[in-house]
Amino acid sequence: MTGAKQATHDPPPGGTTGAERDEADLLTRFEALLAAGESVEPHDWVPDGYRRMLVRQIAQHAHSEIIGMQPEGAWLTRAPTLYRKAVLLAKVQDEAGHGLYLYSAAETLGVDRADLLDALHRGRQHSSAAFDHPALTWADTGAIAWLTDGAAVVNQAPLCRTSYGPYARAMRRVCQEEGFHVQQGYDQLLALSRGTPEQKRMAQDAVDRWWLPAVALMFGPPDTGGAAAGVGAATSRQAMAWGVKRHTNDELRQRFVDLCVPQARELGLTLPDPAIRWNPERGHHDFGPVDWACYRRALPGDSHCARRRIAHRAAAHREGAWVREAAEAYARRSPEAAGEPAA
Amino acid sequence: MTTEAATALERDFARCALRLGDDALVLAQRLCTWITRAPTLEEDLALSNIALDLVGHARALLSLSGRLDGTGRTEDELAQLRDGREFRNTLLAELPNGDFAVTIARQLAFSHYARLHYADLAGCAEPELAALAGRAAREVDYHRLHADGWTVRLGLGTEESRRRMQDGLDLVWPYTAELFAADEAVARLDAAGAGPAPARVLERWRRATAETVSRAGLRLPEPGWSADGGREGLHSEEFGALLAEMQSTYRQYPGGAW
Ligand SMILES: [Fe+2]
């Protein structure tokens, strides 16, 4: 422990002022770690705010992985070919794995997966609102993989170097697989776009519906550009100072738009934003302002689809309670079986 | 499209591959509906992994069947364009999921059968079928471990899980006989020494499943009534809904490219 190591150097100071000095020393040490670009590990002392920020972010991320399984999972039984069924199964399986890595990373910060799931089911924590839209056609699974996973890759690539070690390591495993999902989503949309006119219409309709959720909700509120930025900016500044985030939401959003525009052209599909055009002065694509008001009006998690997502998740959890209880009872009774693979 | 006239032996092997492929496909389809509804995230992962293996087996088996029977039908034409009467899966594979214990009981029966039968088929006279049966035998061994583990955990877990697991076995077991029944094609192949009949592994299957069930402190129902008909295309009413769902997207876009 950091505290014990420190005691060998300094004589233990007495009284409350000593405790305060300890805290100040610990903070200096923590900030030095960040300044040196080294990763913070579970045994390191961290400020409460840092811990809270990470738990919130990692839990939201984990919740998004498992809630995100629902729109695609709904199409597993209806995939048009056995090859596409296999690809979709592999993807949904990957997302369950991402959820597991991330809940484990959160647990290194002293919280419990069971408590985090409980918070999700009771509406005290949320998943990304990007998934609170229904997957209406087969093409939606392609659009989700191309756009939503695509936005996730842009968001997560810098998180592979985030300051908290267990989170950064989880993100490195996740990122590789997400990159693969994006390629498969693109490939699926390409097949539809080159298919019959009805298939192409289905692909365009799905892109029309999943574009805005990806651009707006996968990156969060604007956090640059003065007054309009509001609270988003303060949170982002703190997250960047702590090395949790490496870029602003708006930088990442721009990067995503720049990536998608040429890909949409190759796909033969249009992005539903008439304001998109190349701006040679900025060296970026301009795009239309996001109507944040339409998202702010709705409380988080409060839409028809959001309620359905949580109800689905909570029902599965409730109906599985007897199975989890049985597994726990069995593990208590046969300690030698605890090492047996649960799956 | 011209395909060489299939020999009688090839047609028999085609029927053999079709039975196995339909079992894998229909069981995978049932398991797919567990995903996002499993009791734990680990189980969402395990069941999707098992379903993925089964879809892989179905693809290989249906493609092979379409080549051997001389029609040249692809895996998707066989999966998406046949009507229910033409499907050759057992009633066991299409049994509704029920609760987790029913699903585990179904997995226990099927995975033990599949492991033994595939291992046996790995020595059959059709080289492609033999090769894929060898690979599949290794994969379904993991499915067997998963089913064994849960049968024991539920059998020895709580009072409730014990009751549910016993109910699951009671419900599923009358459907297991059909796995071992031979049709004419299987009987002819077996008589010619070209392809082992599933009945050859029945005794080993009985011993292996009975061993797991007794480790779980449960009992197998007394042999009595047993169900059949699936292999002749006489399925349950629920099977129509399963197929309608599975085939809906493909059939909705005739001439589509996926
Ligand atoms: Fe993911």
Ligand SMILES: [Fe+2]
């Ligand atoms: Fe993904």
